Amino acid sequence: MGFALLSIVPLRDVPFISLLIYETDERGISTVVGEITKPYGDVIDLLDDLSAYKINELQTDSKELYRDLMNVQHPVIYRKEIEGTREQITRNKEMLVELFELDKQDEQPAPVIPVWRLWCIIKLEKIIQILKTKGIESNGN
Template sequence: MRFALLSIVNLRDVPFISLLIYQTDERGISNLIGEISKPYDDVIDLLDDLYAFEISELQTDSQELYRDLISAQYPVIYRREVEGTREQITRNEEMLVELFELDKQDEQPTPVIPMWRLWCINKLEKIIQMLKTKGIKLDDN
């Protein structure tokens, strides 16, 4: 039997799912067999993943996911806290930021200076240069 623990964790204002998949053997011992961290888009993609990994029971600490999965008739249990899911994201934060290029979302495009401003700046720089070379001194009072 496979069961999983699921949380949604915000990483740099992007929601990520943190899914820990466990396999229970015939003696009842559960072993971690998979860790999945990826940006969360919608519940349909999540359901596709849960069915693909053949997860028969899910435990989550997200009320939103709980409601969505219950309405989709998926076997889910709500718990206040799910162990290990948030630690997985913090442990792999640097790799996830680089992999999903979260830093590049913060970069703003450089503003384009209009031509009329460049023309004015050029003329003012010429005037300043002329004043400096003509020997005109400013009164320091």
């Protein structure tokens, strides 16, 4: 039987889930048995993680997650603040930025060459081929 603490933390405009999984022993002492940090897709992916780790009770500080989990009837408790989840993202910030390539700029599409320039390029390439076949060498300029 396990319980977990869950937060959504933005990192470079990308929402990440921070999930701390606890297990309670027979004496009632809870220890962290897992930490999951990954980009947040949707509640279905989250439910898959919760069922995979057999999490029976969940506490979150996100009203959005609380509402979504209540709609699918997953046991969840809303708390104003959760300890440790945000620190997990802060502690691993540089690794997450590198791992999920958050610093890479959106690749710029190749510039479109106007039709008239393409026409000129094709004609000049043909002239160069003709000159090469007739034995006239260029000096590289």
